[in-house]
Amino acid sequence: MATLAEAPAPQSVSALDFARRHGASLAVGLFLLLLLLHGLLPAWSLVPPEAWALPFATWINSFVVFLQEDLGLVVVTRGIADAVQFLLDIVRNLLTGGRRGFGLQAVPWVMLVALALIWGHYLKGWRLAALAGGTVFYLALFGQWRNAMLTLSMVFVTVPLAVLLGFGLGILAFKSRRAEQALNPLLNIMQSLPHFAYLIPVVVFFGVGQHAGALATMIFATPPMVRMTLLGLKGVPENVVEAGIMAGCTRAQLLLTVQVPAARNAIMVGVNQVIMQCLAMVVIASFIGASGLGYDLLLKLQSLRIGQALETGIAVVLIAIALDRLSQAWAEKQPLHRERRPWWQEHIHLLLAVVAVVGSLVLAHFLPEARRFPRGLTLTTAPLWDGLVDWITLNLFDALQVVRGFMLVEVLIPLRDVFLWLPWVAVVIFAGGLAWSFGGLRAAATVAGFLLFIVLSGWWERAMITSYMVFSALVICVLIGIPVGIWAASREWRFKTMQVMCDTFQTFPSFIYLIPVIMLFQVSDLTVILAVVIYSVIPSIRYTMIGLRAVPSQIVEAGLTSGCTPLQMLWKIKLPLALPTIMVGINQTILFSLFMVIIAAFIGTRDLGQEMMRALSASDTGKGLVLGFCVAFLGLTADRIIGDWSARRKRQLGLA
Amino acid sequence: MDSFKGAYPSAHAADVESGTQPKIACRQVWKLFGPDPAGFMARHGGNPSAEDCAREGYISAVRDVSLEVAAGEILIVMGLSGSGKSTLVRCLSRLIEPTAGEIDVDGVDLLGAGPRELIELRRHKMGMVFQNFALLPHRTVLENVAFPLEVQGVDKKSRRQRALEIVELVGLKGRENYYPRELSGGQQQRVGIARSLAVEPDIWFLDEPFSALDPLIRREMQDEFLRLQSMLHKTIVFITHDFDEALRLGDRIAIMYHGVVDQLGTAEELVLNPATDYVAEFTREVPRANLLSVASVMQPGESAATGGEPVRASQRISEVAPRVLAGDGPVPVVDDQAHPVGVLTRERVLDMVFGQGRGAGGDAG
Secondary structure, three states, rough: OHHHHOOHHHHHHHHHHHHHHHHHHHHHHHHHHHHHHHHHHHHOOOOOOOHHHHOOHHHHHHHHHHHHOOOOOHHHHHHHHHHHHHHHHHHHHHHHHOOOOOOOOOOHHHHHHHHHHHHHHHHHOOOHHHHHHHHHHHHHHOOOOHHHHHHHHHHHHHHHHHHHHHHHHHHHHOOOHHHHHHHHHHEEEEEEHHHHHHHHHHHHOOOOOOHHHHHHHHHHHHHHHHHHHHHHHHHOHHHHHHHHHHHHOOHHHHHHHHHHHHHHHHHHHHHHHHHHHHHHHHHHHHOOOOOHHHHHHHHHHOEEEEEHHHHHHHHHHHHHHHHHHHHHHHOOOOOOOOOOOOOOOHHHHHHHHHHHHHHHHHHHHHHHHHHOHHHHHOOOOOHHHHHHHHHHHHHHHHHHHHHHHHHHHHHHHHHHHHHHHHHHHHEEEEEEHHHHHHHHHHHHHHHHHHHHHHHHHHHHHHHHHHHHHHHHHHHHHHHHHHHHHHHOOOOOOHHHHHEEEEHHOOOOOOHHHHHHHHHOOOHHHHHHHHHHHHHHHHHHHHHHHHHHOOOOOOHHHHHOOOOOOHHHHHHOOOOOOOHHHHHHHHHHHHHHHHHHHHHHHHOOOHHHHHHHHHEEEEOOOOHHHHHHHHHHHHHHHHHHHHHHHHHHHHHHHHHO | HHHHHHOOOOHHHHHHHHOOOOOOOEEEEEEEEEOOHHHHHHHHOOOOOOHHHHHHHOEEEEEEEEEEEEEOEEEEEOOOOOOOOOHHHHHHHHHHHHHEEEEEOEEEEEEOOOHHHHHHHHHOOOOEEEOOOOOOOOHHHHHHHEEEEEEEOOOOHHHHHHHHHHHOOOOOOOOOOOOOHHHHHHHHHHHHHHHHHOOOOOOEEEEEEOOOHHHHHHHHHHHHHHHHHHHHEEEEEEEEEHHHHHHHHOOEEEEEEEEEEEEEEEEHHHOOOOOOHHHHHHHHHOOHHHHEEEHHEEEEEEOOOOOOEEEEEOOOOOEEEEEEEOOOOOOOEEOOOEEEEEEEHHHHHHHHHOOOOOOOOOOOO
């Protein structure tokens, strides 16, 4: 780009125009040129010299000390920590019995099974009832009860707090343009910070333990609620708002009786997202001492007790699916008029719930087994799974070892070396050039700023290792995801089935995906990449499918009447039109991969994630946050470039 | 509402006394969209041309509109999409702030009303119906209709009572507890109409109320609208892009084009004397025989006609055409007091209905 700036003034406009039109090719060309000249480039342009590294971490840490000690924030944070701990204790003791549960004994497991059944039936009928009731019964039957109750108590405390906080901020952003402008970039960064990045500052400000986990979870889960509240309020049709004004609403009446209720659907989607985010984060919060299923899972994975880990994992997955479906059914439940019925029919579910509560308490009084599931009756399938793992190790070890060895030695390690060999100058020019040609000068400046931060943070090489793993995973995801998406989009039933599968797999907390891969491949880069692929292939499939199905039927018919073969239809009509949507999917795949690569750090990687784990165990906020920003900026760079491209392409195609 | 009347000294006190005061009067109303509309107006002496707007990136949705609506009148504002008709009605209800101009309601300056007064005005004096019904999805029919009463704090029993009455008035009895999405489009708009009438407003704004409905339902709703108006006698500003609808419902029609009211008059005036080519284009396909009166087609004067039984000047051409066309001489025309006022010839009727005649005293001699 420097050469362009030096172009003589009279021609500069047309030269700029030309460059702009071919910006992408120019960026690629310049990138390749720099790679060819690799040997001639000065050393500082290859790997950022250590002397350049700015002490961001130290600055942040001294700022934290200033906040905590000089400003006395420590009093505030301690107060918050105590309040959250208090809430947690109450909910927890109600569920499992204890001092702060108002002296009550633990809730009988039969009561929770019954309530889950009734709630599920109320929201959507028998199938949901079976899912919800069955999940609770699984927890009792497989001896996961206590840990599950700990996890659920975290969810029950964090979800309402995150919903309230997000809802309030959403309304604030809706009411004040300035607040929205301030919140928007903050939310962008928050949503691209990996889970771990939230843990470290929370540890510094709030210490370790249950309450710290809850706070990290709450902060992590709030952004989607803010976004959905804002989106919902903005999406209320203008006519409806005008109708409210013409009815003579005051501003407060307009907000509370017109806008918020009319935005209910979007807001409920936000609640659903908060629940899922909370569950995912509660599992990961086990790293900072939040007990429950996540902690259990962590211990079992670390000691490679795969069978038991799998059982715990299934408990987490079941809870995730059940909570997701319940909250979705709640969000989708639309009011219907009914003929007048006797009051007991009108409130049948409420009555049943009361009966269930009273009945189970009475039952538990006489029959202790109804309160605590008898230990002798619990089942476990762990030996079966351990046997399977043993069998795999014994019989498939050589074969798997060959695959693993080949992939590592022939593919992954050379690829990693290429990434490490790339001069940072070339990478910045490449990304900046693409951003410039798709989104203009501002986009280019933003992207360059993101990458320069990484250069100056001193974590360039680690960031390149992270990028290499994300890139490898991305390639596999695209190779799998797009064909599967094409396959699924071609028939109605495949589309529907695949959508249900995508929905289901996406609800699993990312952590879970590590279990099966460790079973097969033990610990290595390959394991990490495979786990990442399983997790992040979903958006590639989903958006390919959606993009292809969204091609207007008249265009397809026009293709058919022009005599396209099915293959021509795909190549010449459907794929080009679906490409912008597919790219949105790929963008998400990249973000998902980044998160998962970082999470996978705890089974052993050598990238930003590993450093983040170290920062976590040393409670080093500064380092942790700087690493978090590095990850976030990698994600935001990809997001900006692909997002701009996709938006531009949609405009060109007239789809936007 | 008395307080509102009293709050602002009327600019037209004389009109009030003479009893001819319009219900709504707007003078030189402008609505510009752009970075600094007020400054832009000031720079161009309060009258920027279309070129000025285009050059500086302003959009003039409403340009220098002056019109009056009499009490009990149905004024139709007619134009295609983007003509500014919706913006104009939103200026009249102050859903949008006009950039310049004056608007009086009952002789009181509407633009001077503060937020509180505006809320009072909307709670008692204005009702509005929207194109896409704009019902509140989370409320039943009854709750939607009672909503304007609810926000002004009417107690639950009386607002229920009132809502039930109006729901019955618009023909939705038995559907009170349905939710909007359980109703057809026509039924939903009946709810919209009922809601706008709940507070018994004097002024009724209807913004393309029937445009989203099927043609047959639309026709039915137009009849329903006329039935209601014959009972309620509201002052109405009715927006539409459908000229047939305008002809059926309107006392007077304002045709808007690029933010300007090209012409305002009765349907007959528009057809006979279109002020601009645009209006002429619009009115070309109108079935004239149903629209024009004998008076507008006859040759005026007291000439002695031979054609026997006279026709009345106020009759429509379609009513008298069979007689005039069947007879061979000119037919005498009389006014309502049976004074002869002119003659109607066969040639004139044929020319008017099928040709391009321009009405009484026109070129067709």
